[in-house]
Amino acid sequence: MDRSKELEEDKISNLLFKFAIPAIVGTMVNALYNIVDRIFVGQGVDPLGIAGITIGMPIMIMLMAFGMLIGVGATSLISIRLGQKRKEEAELILANAMLLSVLVHAAISILGLMFLDPLLRAFGASDAVLPYARDYMSVILYGAVFQGISFGMNNFIRAEGNPGIAMATMLIGAITNTILDPIFIFKFKMGVRGAAIGTIISQGISAAWVLLYFFGGKSMLKVRVKNFRLKWSIVRDIISIGSAPFAMQVASSILNVILLNSLSEYGGDLAISAIGAINSISMMILMPVFGINQGAQPIIGYNYGAQKYDRVKEALKLAIFWATVIVTSGFIITRIWGAQLIGLFGKNNKEFIQIGTEGLHIFLLMMPIVGFQVVSSNYFQAVGKPKQAMFLSLSRQVLLLIPMLYILPNFWGLKGIWASGPASDLGASIITAIWIFKEMNGLNQKICETENN
Incomplete structure (x- = not known):
């Protein structure tokens, strides 16, 4: 079946399974970059090494933010244009997004290296943690362009209906990183710098895979040299639609700065190490939900563009259901094996395990409702409503969590720092429920109008 016809006619549950499973694997594999680094550093260096990696997270989140701004924004546009049978415009968007991603990530790399030490100090790095953070982030910034290509542009492969290839991109990078990390950390005794080297080599290999897909003639959307000129109207639309996940990531970066400074004040370096472990565990729970979002996005976007609103509703409901199953399962696991999970990041430090386990149990207290909030926020992005998507995406991290x-x-x-997490999760979910209820009423009206015409 033709890919476009498949999105419009195939059973929604089959489509979501086909698109979401590779995306889930891909997002979880992508998360493994940082998680594997932290586990090996925790085992091969010490918890202060994890604190060093964690201190650099605001910068890494900003790299991801720009990857999502361009990647997710362009993906939504491409999906909608394909639904409207406007393939040439989709190809123009693809080329503009590719060029924009390379330019932006190169600029971040240069600026980040110029001001690295002052930034790390501002993020809460103590004299003991700063050398670890500097060793790790200086290497990561050199590979920023690789991350922009492998993470951001991989979305385009999924947008044109090839989720399996997109999954392979992430698998190749993560498997390589898992192999290289222990070699550089344990065999070559390179500590956190070795973990960073393994990461950027892996991202470089993933980036090469993405470029080979588009320039090797395997893609449905063709990369044409004439399209490699930035067109302001396209850049503006990419930024407009991608602004919601971008703003969410920027807010996450700001949030991390505030969080790290608070932890430094109230808990010290071990508390910073603990939040690194907690975030890694939380990431492994939430990444499948983000994968469901990525899988549902082209289905919702295409059918919204094709005015198949009943299929839009069905895809949303199914995505919310499976997201809730996943986060609830993760929540139960953290209740039963919390100490063992924290121990993966520093099994020989009892104080670290105690602080981390308490933080894990409190910080993730409202995890069972987070899946609904994340998927519902993504719906507005998928249908090209960036203002609503931005508000809901920011409700958790700006409107609620930062004040808490x-x-x-x-x-x-x-x-109190740990309790800020569940308090903001609850508030954001209530706000999201109100907005999505109103949106579903609007969709029902559109369905009635379509049936009457």
Whole structure:
């Protein structure tokens, strides 16, 4: 069946399975880059090494933010244009997004290396942690363009209906990283710098795979040299639609700066190491949900563009259901094996395990409702409504979580920092439920109008 026809006519559950499973594998594999680094550093260096990697997270999140701004924004546009049978415009968007991604990530790399030490200090790096953070991030920034290509442009492969190839991109990089990390850390005794070297080599291999796909003639959308000129109207549309996930990541970066400084004040370096472990565990739970989002996006976007609103609703409901199953399962696992999970990142440090386990149990208390909030926010992005998507995406990390981080520690210290997570999750989910209910009423009206015409 033709890919476009498949998106419009195939059973929604089959489509979501086909698109989401590779995306889930891909996103979880992508998460393994940081998680594997932290586990091997925790085992081969010490918890301060994990603190060093964690201190650099605001910069890494900003790299991901620009990858999502361009990658997700262009993916939504490409999916909608394909649904409208406007393939030439989709190819123009593809080329503009590729060029934009390379230019932006090169600029971030240069600026980041110029101001690295002051940035790390501003993020809360102590004298003990700064050398670890500098060793790791200086190498990561050299490979920023690789990340932009492998992470951002991989979305385009999925947008044209090839989720299996997109999954392979992530698998190749993660498997390579898992092999290289212990070699550089344990065999060559390179510590956190070795973990970073393994990461950028792996991202470079993934980037080469993506470029080979588009320039090797395997893609449905062709990369044409004449399209490699930035067109302001396309750049503007990419930024407009991609602004919601971008803003969410920027907010996440700001949030991490506030969080790291608060942890430094109320818990010290071990608390910073603990949040690194907690974030890794949380990431492994949420990455499948992001994979469901990625799988549902072209289905929702295409059918919305084709005015198949009943299929849009069905795809959304199914995505919410499976996202909730995943986060609830993850929540149960953290309740039962919390200490063992934290121990993966530093089994020989009892104080680290104690701080981390307590933080894990409190910080992820509302995890069972997070899947609904994440998927529902993504719906607005998929149908080209960036303002709504941005508001809902930011509700958790800006409107609620940041104020909580300033208020609750004044009453409960370190426990107040941990409690900020579930408090913001609950508030954001309530706001999202109100918005998505209104949106579904609007879709029902459109379905009635379509049936009457």
